[in-house]
Amino acid sequence: MTYIRPEFRHPELPTNDLGYTKQNYEGSISTLCAGCGHDSISGAIVQAIFEMSIPPHNIAKMSGIGCSSKTPTYFLGNSHGFNSVHGRMPSVATGANMANRDLIYVGVSGDGDSASIGMGQFAHAVRRNLNMMYIVMNNGCYGLTKGQDSATADVGSKSKKGIPNPFEAIDLAAVALQLGATFVARSFSGDKKQLVPLIKAAIAHRGFAFIDVLSPCVTFNNNPGSTKGYEYVRDHLAATNTVDFVPMREEITACYPNQTSEEVTLHDGSVVHLCKMDDKLNVHSRQSALNMMQEYKDDGRILTGLLYMDPDSQELHENIDSAKKPLRGLTESDLCPGSKVLDNINESLR
Amino acid sequence: MKPTDTANPEYYHKVVDCQYACPAHTPVPEYIRLIAAGRYDDAYMLNWESNVFPGVLGRTCDRPCEPACRRGRVEDEPVAICRLKRAAADNKDDTAVAAAMPKIPKKKNGKRIALIGGGPASLTVARDLMPLGYEIDLYDDQPAGGGFMRSQIPSFRLPHEVLDQEVNYITDMGVTTHYNHYVDSLKRVLDDGYDAVFVGTGAPRGRDLKIPGREEADANIHLGINWLSSVAFEHTSRIGKKVIVLGGGNTAMDCCRTSLRLGADDVKVVVRSPRKDMKASPWEIEDSEREGVEMYENHTPKEFIVENGKLVGMRFELVRAEYDENGKRSLIPTGEPDVIMDCDDVCIAVGQDNAFPWIERDLGMEFGKWDMPVVDDVTFQSTLPKVFFGGDAAFGPENVITAVAHGHQAAISIDLFVRGKKVAERPAPGTNLVSQKMGIHEWSYDSPVVNDVRYVVPHEDVGKSIKDRKLEVELGFDVATALNEARRCLNCDAQTVFEEVKCIECDACVDICPTDCLTFTENGKEEELRQRLSAPANNADQAILVSDKLPTQRVMVKDENVCLHCGLCAERCPTAAWDMQKFTYHVTKAGQ
Numbered sequence: 001m002t003y004i005r006p007e008f009r010h011p012e013l014p015t016n017d018l019g020y021t022k023q024n025y026e027g028s029i030s031t032l033c034a035g036c037g038h039d040s041i042s043g044a045i046v047q048a049i050f051e052m053s054i055p056p057h058n059i060a061k062m063s064g065i066g067c068s069s070k071t072p073t074y075f076l077g078n079s080h081g082f083n084s085v086h087g088r089m090p091s092v093a094t095g096a097n098m099a100n101r102d103l104i105y106v107g108v109s110g111d112g113d114s115a116s117i118g119m120g121q122f123a124h125a126v127r128r129n130l131n132m133m134y135i136v137m138n139n140g141c142y143g144l145t146k147g148q149d150s151a152t153a154d155v156g157s158k159s160k161k162g163i164p165n166p167f168e169a170i171d172l173a174a175v176a177l178q179l180g181a182t183f184v185a186r187s188f189s190g191d192k193k194q195l196v197p198l199i200k201a202a203i204a205h206r207g208f209a210f211i212d213v214l215s216p217c218v219t220f221n222n223n224p225g226s227t228k229g230y231e232y233v234r235d236h237l238a239a240t241n242t243v244d245f246v247p248m249r250e251e252i253t254a255c256y257p258n259q260t261s262e263e264v265t266l267h268d269g270s271v272v273h274l275c276k277m278d279d280k281l282n283v284h285s286r287q288s289a290l291n292m293m294q295e296y297k298d299d300g301r302i303l304t305g306l307l308y309m310d311p312d313s314q315e316l317h318e319n320i321d322s323a324k325k326p327l328r329g330l331t332e333s334d335l336c337p338g339s340k341v342l343d344n345i346n347e348s349l350r
Numbered sequence: 351m352k353p354t355d356t357a358n359p360e361y362y363h364k365v366v367d368c369q370y371a372c373p374a375h376t377p378v379p380e381y382i383r384l385i386a387a388g389r390y391d392d393a394y395m396l397n398w399e400s401n402v403f404p405g406v407l408g409r410t411c412d413r414p415c416e417p418a419c420r421r422g423r424v425e426d427e428p429v430a431i432c433r434l435k436r437a438a439a440d441n442k443d444d445t446a447v448a449a450a451m452p453k454i455p456k457k458k459n460g461k462r463i464a465l466i467g468g469g470p471a472s473l474t475v476a477r478d479l480m481p482l483g484y485e486i487d488l489y490d491d492q493p494a495g496g497g498f499m500r501s502q503i504p505s506f507r508l509p510h511e512v513l514d515q516e517v518n519y520i521t522d523m524g525v526t527t528h529y530n531h532y533v534d535s536l537k538r539v540l541d542d543g544y545d546a547v548f549v550g551t552g553a554p555r556g557r558d559l560k561i562p563g564r565e566e567a568d569a570n571i572h573l574g575i576n577w578l579s580s581v582a583f584e585h586t587s588r589i590g591k592k593v594i595v596l597g598g599g600n601t602a603m604d605c606c607r608t609s610l611r612l613g614a615d616d617v618k619v620v621v622r623s624p625r626k627d628m629k630a631s632p633w634e635i636e637d638s639e640r641e642g643v644e645m646y647e648n649h650t651p652k653e654f655i656v657e658n659g660k661l662v663g664m665r666f667e668l669v670r671a672e673y674d675e676n677g678k679r680s681l682i683p684t685g686e687p688d689v690i691m692d693c694d695d696v697c698i699a700v701g702q703d704n705a706f707p708w709i710e711r712d713l714g715m716e717f718g719k720w721d722m723p724v725v726d727d728v729t730f731q732s733t734l735p736k737v738f739f740g741g742d743a744a745f746g747p748e749n750v751i752t753a754v755a756h757g758h759q760a761a762i763s764i765d766l767f768v769r770g771k772k773v774a775e776r777p778a779p780g781t782n783l784v785s786q787k788m789g790i791h792e793w794s795y796d797s798p799v800v801n802d803v804r805y806v807v808p809h810e811d812v813g814k815s816i817k818d819r820k821l822e823v824e825l826g827f828d829v830a831t832a833l834n835e836a837r838r839c840l841n842c843d844a845q846t847v848f849e850e851v852k853c854i855e856c857d858a859c860v861d862i863c864p865t866d867c868l869t870f871t872e873n874g875k876e877e878e879l880r881q882r883l884s885a886p887a888n889n890a891d892q893a894i895l896v897s898d899k900l901p902t903q904r905v906m907v908k909d910e911n912v913c914l915h916c917g918l919c920a921e922r923c924p925t926a927a928w929d930m931q932k933f934t935y936h937v938t939k940a941g942q
Contacts, residue, residue, distance in 0.1 A: 002790045006799035006916050008424040008884040035856040043861035190857060200397045218856065218924040232855045234902060273846025 005029045017053035025050045027077040031070070037189030037230075038068055041076040044192050045135075046104065048199035049076065060096055060103045064089040064118060067144050068110030068215075076106070080341035087118025090125035093132055094316075096097075100326040101317050104203060105132035112142050115151040115170045122172075126179040126208055128238035131315040133202040133209045136172055137189070140228035147220025158225030173307060174293060176210040177286050182313035183209035184289065185243075186307045188233055189216065193242075198306060200245035201272045207313035214302065238296055240281045240305040244273040264311050274306060283309055286340045336347030351876050352583045353898040353905075356847070359781040362933040364893060365910050366843045368431055373755035375779075375937050376400040378415055378431055379843040383795060385438050386836035388829075391446045393438035395621040398447075400937070402474050402520070402754050408436025409824065410503050410808050412631060412749040420540035420840055421785070423889075424912050426866065427804035429838045430827075437832035439512070452481040454523045459483035461768045464544040465525075466533050469497020471550035471741030471751045473520045474757025475764065478940040480523040482765060487544075491532035493583065495521055498552050498742075499750060501579035502601065504608050505820040512809045536709045536737070546736050546764045549723075550753070553742040557701040559596065563654030567661035567696075571654065574601045574699030581608055581819070590694020593617045594664055596651055597627030597699035603635060611819040618691060620646045620664075622681060624671045637823065642813055648679060649689060656697065663692045702747055722746070729773040730760040738764055758881040761940040777938035786844055787920070793930055795841050797917040805835045844915045844930045848906055850898045852927035859919035859928055860884065864911045868919060873905045883907055 013021040025046045026170035030039050049059065054286035063069035072081050080103065084092040093107050114122045114136050125134070140153040149157075153165040154173065173186050183205040187195040195213065202209035214233050216222050222229040227236075242259075259275040264283070266272065274283065282288040289308040296303040316322075323330060356362060364370050368378040376397060384393035399406035411432050419428030441486065457580055463483050468490030476486050494500060495517040499508065529808035533539060539547055558564070570590065574597065580586040593609040595602050598621035606617045619638065621628055625647040628635065639645065651668035656662065666689045669681040703880035704722055709715065716724040716733040721733050725739045733738055740760040741753035763773040786794045808825045809815075817821050827835060860868045866885035873879070873896065880887040880894060885895055887909035897906040920928040 003921065004798040005862070005918065006864045007801055008799060008912075008914055008916050009864060010912055011424065012885060012888065013866070014885075030862075030922075033924065034922045035854070035858045037856065039861050039922070040857040043857065044615070190855060192857065218854075222854075222924075230856055231901075234855075 003029065016050055018055060019052075020050065022046060022050045023344050024078060025056060025076055027072070027074040030074040032067060032074075033143075033217075033219045035218035036067070036218070037139060038071050039074065039212075040189040040192065041135065041137055041195070041213050041215055042071050044195040044199055046075045047192065048196045051196070052200055052203065054104060054203075058102070058104055060105050062089050062093040062096065062105060062107045062132075064109055064113040066110040066113045066142075067139075067217075068108055069113055071108055071137070072106075087113050087116070087121055089113065090118065090121040090130070094125060094128070094130055097130055097132060097316070098322065100328065101131070101322070105130075107132050107134040107201070109134065109136050111136060111140060111150040111152040111172070113140045115172055119151075119170075123175070123179055125251045126176050126181045126210070127317065128208045128316045129180065129182055129313060131207055131317065133199070133205075133211070135199075135211050135213060137215040138172070138212055138228070139215050139221055141217050141221040141321075143217045143220055146177075147217065154227040157227040158223065160223050162225070164225075165329050171293070171297075173210065173212045174290060176208075177290055177308055180259070181210045181308075182207035182310040184308045185210070186212045186214070186302070186304045188237060188304060190230060190234065191237070191304070191340045194239060195303065197243045199246045201243060201266075201306065201309075204245065204266050204268065204270050204272075205253070205309065205311075206267050207310070208314040235300065236301050238277075238301040238303055240278050240292065240303055240307065241274045241276045241283075242274070246271040246273050264309060266311050272306070272309070281307070282305065351873060351879060351894075351896045354893070354895045355394070356895070359779050359935060361893065362781075362783070362845050363779075363935045365845060365913075366933065366935070367418040367420050368415035368429075369843070369844065369935060371414045372401075373414065373752045374401045374758065375755075376415075377843070377933060377934060377936070379839055379841050379936070381438065382429070382431070382434055382836045383841070385434055386796070386833055387679045389697075390438050390441040391443050394442040394447055395450050397435055398440060398519075400777050400830065401478055401751060402757070403470060403516045403750065404435050405516050406499055406508060407751060408432060408434075408439050409508050409512070410754060411435075411751055412500075414751070420912070421838060425803070430804055430807070430835050433807050433824075434825055434832060434836055437569060437827045437829075439834075440826050441829065444515075451523075453520060454480055455483040458485050461485065461545040462487070463764060464489065464539050464542070464547045464686070465538075465551050466494065466539065466547065467497055467551035467741070467743065468495040468527070468529070469552055469741055469753060470499060471519065471548050471753040471757040472497070474754045475508070475548050475550070475740065475761045476523070476525050477520045478521070478758060478761035479764065481526065482941040486525045486771075487528060488521070489528045489531050489533045491530065493529050495527060495529070497550070501582050502575055503657065504582070504604050505838060506607065506611065506815060506818075506823050507604070508903065509820070509822050512550065520851040534708045537713060540713070540736065544736075545768045546738065548760055548764065549737060549739045549743050550741045550757070551706075551743045553702045553704045553747040554819055555572055555703045555705040556698065557703060559651060559698050559700060561651055561653055563656050563661075566656040566659065567654040570661040570695045572697050573697065574605045574697050574854065575702055577697055578604055578608060581612065587614070588612055588762065589614050592693045593695045593697065594693040595619045595697045596692060597621065597701070598623060598625075598630055599699060599701070600630045600634050601702070602697070603630045603638045604706070605699050606638050607641060608819065609695075609697065610641055610643070610816045614695075617643045618646055618693075619643055620649045620651070620666065620691070622648070622650045622669065624648060627671070627679070637809075641816055642811070648681075652681075652688065655690065661693065662863075663690055664696065665690050698907065704743060728759070729763045729778065729783070730756055731763055731767070731773055731885050735767065742907035743832035746922070758937060762938075765940040777942065780934075780936040780938055780942075782934045783845065783847065783931045786932050791921065793844070793917055795930075797841070797844070797915070797930070797933070799840065799914050799916050802834055802835050802838055805831050843933050845933045846908065846913065846915070846919060847929050848895070848897055848908070849927050849929070850900060850906070852925040853897075853900055853906065854925055854927075855900055855902055855904070856924060858922040858924065862918045862922040864915055864916065864918065867909045867911070867913045869905060869907045870900070870904045872903070873899075879907060883909055883910070887911060
């Protein structure tokens with residue numbers, strides 16, 4: 001009859017360093033279709049941020065329009081949020097980030113929002129290396145308008161209507177790599193074990209961290225012939241590595257014997273620990289990542305995991321040498337240094 | 351772990367904690383839903399079928415269901431199951447209920463059964479056998495039926511009208527009652543040619559306390575159960591001003607509260623043990639204290655003090671409890687000076703024993719430990735095949751609901767025995783599992799979980815109630831409160847049923863589950879598996895449900911412990927791999 005989430009939780013829920021349980025990071029109950037991949041991604045975001053012990057009020061959720069962009073209502077109910085115009089989330093996020101660099105920006109978008117109407121916006125946020133995590137919940141169709149093929153649908157993939165898509169797909173991870181993204185990963189909504197640490201690493205990364213998450217649309221694109229359904233993705237998934245995000249001073253768990261281990265230390269001293277399945281990938285080389293992605297694609301497989309990262313990246317604020325603190329923290333004396341300084345500037349321009 | 355066998359009727363039965371804990375396995379959530387729907391007659395009959403005395407038990411049951419209630423594991427207090435049962439009894443339409451009673455065949459089957467003792471066990475046997483055409487003779491030494499329900503439970507807890515009505519539902523079936531008839535020989539009963547005999551004579555002998563002064567002060571020392579009985583049948587109507595009650599069980603609570611109503615104004619309950627070891631139900635202790643009774647713990651009685659041939663007080667030694675590694679308690683004297691308490695009367699309520707002086711020992715019936723007859727704990731048959739036992743008479747003092755459960759099983763045995771069948775071949779329980787889905791977001795039960803805390807049953811004013819022994823203290827829920835309390839029930843019989851073949855492993859159920867009961871994971875050994883679920887499954891008393899292998903080679907594991915049965919997993923499942931299905935479990939009765 002109704003659709004109400006009970007308020008009771010497991011009495012032995014673990015708490016994080018702030019003494020919060022996962023409940024403090026939940027949002028409202030989802031109104032997406034039952035079984036939507038997006039809900040799993042919301043769950044992964046809740047889990048990752050809970051585990052990182054980030055105070056919810058230090059996070060801003062940014063989104064555009066679409067099924068994906070509705071999800072910020074369903075996670076981090078105690079955080080800030082801005083649900084912007086279709087495809088315009090990158091510019092709103094840029095503005096917000098410029099105004100307050102202290103917040104952690106969690107951008108959520110979809111394949112329509114980022115690869116179609118917002119493609120131009122997306123490109124510029126990437127090339128400016130805006131300091132944010134940008135998740136694309138990628139289901140290859142326009143779920144909110146009844147399942148038309150989106151720009152990320154693979155050639156030949158069939159949606160529920162049964163007509164093969166005639167157009168070439170945009171691979172947003174490849175685009176992001178080419179545009180200079182400093183953290184690029186791909187994952188699957190149905191694999192939280194991989195996704196949760198990727199989200200943690202993306203949040204810890206300084207600069208633009210992009211995660212393309214395949215997220216099946218159960219209602220319009222989970223049929224035989226679709227390359228973005230649960231079954232197809234599971235059958236064609238190939239992980240290049242497993243990722244473990246290790247906060248400072250924590251013990252790193254060992255990889256399986258057949259894997260090679262690599263550690264990447266981030267600017268804050270935390271460590272991204274990789275257990276590599278395929279030794280050929282060099283996560284520090286764009287070229288390597290692009291080649292590998294193409295290689296797997298030619299083979300009919302979907303490469304997931306951390307594809308590329310530059311731990312020493314310079315984010316937008318550093319590149320343009322902007323104010324070191326949020327604009328709201330600037331006083332009159334910071335903003336108006338006086339006529340003497342103005343005179344000096346004028347003098348220098350004569 | 352092997353996939354859970356949910357076809358075993360006991361698996362889902364165990365998930366319905368209240369029903370599982372109830373000795374008679376009354377379908378609690380089902381009758382609570384009927385109460386919420388205002389269908390009091392149906393709720394009453396569902397109870398009556400199972401526990402025979404809903405009005406009595408709704409006031410006096412030991413309520414093993416309530417500590418078991420799942421609600422008590424997700425918040426502070428369980429659902430007030432017992433008092434909801436009373437709401438069904440209080441609000442029923444007597445005419446409708448009388449019309450719903452089973453029809454008794456006019457033509458009898460020619461078999462005669464004797465019931466010795468008129469308490470809940472015997473009455474349950476009669477209830478189950480009368481509709482099958484048996485002729486039944488019931489013998490009891492009291493002037494009316496009900497056994498200890500009549501003689502031991504004071505009227506301020508159980509009004510006689512309520513008891514009379516429920517005893518009469520059974521005796522009116524045509525049971526031949528022989529009240530005021532003490533059976534002093536089993537042999538004579540057997541010689542009467544009965545096809546079977548059921549013994550439900552309770553545990554009638556109150557334990558005494560042999561300490562100095564006992565004999566000299568005898569006039570003012572009363573054995574609890576005898577004294578309560580004497581009050582119930584109005585042979586006793588007064589007691590002294592200062593009363594000491596020895597013992598910490600429910601009989602002690604009834605003695606102290608009855609004393610207040612017979613004119614005592616200073617009543618002390620004194621126990622040897624620490625208070626936390628007292629056997630009385632917490633609510634009985636609470637009710638006694640509310641009426642002004644004082645509790646003294648760790649006082650071991652040493653002497654009745656007699657002056658001029660009259661009891662004037664008692665001497666107690668102070669002790670403390672020590673427990674060894676097996677939890678066995680010993681009471682060590684603290685060495686402090688003895689405590690002397692003044693008193694006019696003492697009630698001894700330190701336990702009761704079985705006694706069968708009327709059973710001849712040369713009939714071939716085997717007697718075992720503590721001179722108790724050897725009785726099979728499934729069939730309730732003694733070693734004399736024709737004779738069955740039940741209630742307190744079978745294995746010592748328990749409670750009404752246990753006696754009822756015994757009665758049902760003994761009735762099955764008697765019916766099988768008389769028909770020449772093997773009594774050990776017990777009928778399987780009747781079970782059913784039906785989907786509750788009605789549409790999108792629509793279930794046939796009230797799935798949302800309310801946050802209301804347990805509602806308190808209103809009580810009669812203390813000043814007024816201790817003046818009148820027959821004035822009922824608890825007033826019962828009114829209809830509106832009963833509805834609110836009923837809505838607290840989590841509907842644990844709406845089972846989460848999982849079908850592996852439909853599952854696409856989308857995680858939707860795992861993500862939505864408010865209490866983190868669900869996990870997709872690799873299979874493993876139970877102990878280790880329990881530790882790596884979404885939330886650790888530390889309550890080993892509660893099962894975990896393990897599915898068969900899914901396409902990714904993982905399994906679905908559900909910890910039953912704190913599942914709210916809210917149905918959100920089924921609601922969010924795109925393929926209906928989860929479904930909410932109502933599980934019914936009925937203990938099969940004689941002749942079914």
